[in-house]
Amino acid sequence: MAECRLVEEFPVRKTPAANRAPKMIDTPKPTVDLPSDSSLRLSIPGRVSLKLKSIAKRVLPQGWVEEIRQIRSFSKNERPLYLRVRFLDRIKQRRRGPRQLTKPVRSLLFVCFGNIMRSPMCEALMNRALAEVRHATIRVLSAGSNAIPGRPAHPWAIEAARELGISLENHRARPLSAELLNDADIVFVMDYKNRVQLLMRYPEMDRKVMMLSAYAGSDHRCAEIRDPYYEDLEATRRCYEILRVCICNLAADLLTTSNESILAAKKC
Secondary structure (H helix, E strand, C coil): CHHHHHHHHCCCCCCCHHHCCCCCCCCCCCCCCCCCHHHHHHHHHHHHHHHHHHHHHHHCCHHHHHHHHHHHCCCCCCHHHHHHHHHHHHHHHHHCCCCCCCCCCCEEEEEECCCCCHHHHHHHHHHHHHHCCCCCCCEEEEEECCCCCCCECCHHHHHHHHHCCCCCCCCECCECCHHHHHHCCEEEECCHHHHHHHHHHCHHHHHHEEEHHHHCCHHHCCCCCCCHHHCCHHHHHHHHHHHHHHHHHHHHHHHHHCCCCCCCHHHC
16 A cells, blocks of 8 residues: 555656657768778878979979970880980080081981971972982981871971972871881981880881981070971971071081082072
């Protein structure tokens, strides 16, 4: 009876529904995609590399920065060859006088990337120069290390050549081949990219290959004759003026070496 009275005296109070605390519902927490350890390891060197590049641009001479860019433009397999030919060219430039050729030449080959801008202009300029000389029997051809067979000259090339009295309208691109290289006494390339690609494919041609820029003279001191393909018509005109000077100086050297009459500068 005592237990019953205790229950009656202290009844259990029921909390109204409105005052009850809301039930906690387990909702999925939003997930955040954190970078993995490997991506963090990759991003840190990337940031360091960008910082070093920024510092190098401010501290190093512009010539050094350009040289670093040039080296990085070659594949890992090509870089040792590029560095070797650059080093040897520096040595040759110090030893050479105004004359470049040491023996008579009967066949020339000009090589650029696509054989649609620089090398066809060299071929045309040299043929015009030799046409002014009696008994000159030097064979001149051009080719491209990455040429598409039959491709016409670039419109900028046609326009710039026309201004110098040369027609490239009938020119068609010719790919570089072992036969062309074997038939040539000397091979002139426009830039180090042409030279390295050629020697990677045909290392036995090393002694035949020269940079045409060696004939640029004091007015156009340059290690390479840059490709105007990615620039504009004005850049093509500047390129062709350098080519004109190179071919004029080369023609004089060729004809002197071959004991022919020297070509007048106004005919170049």
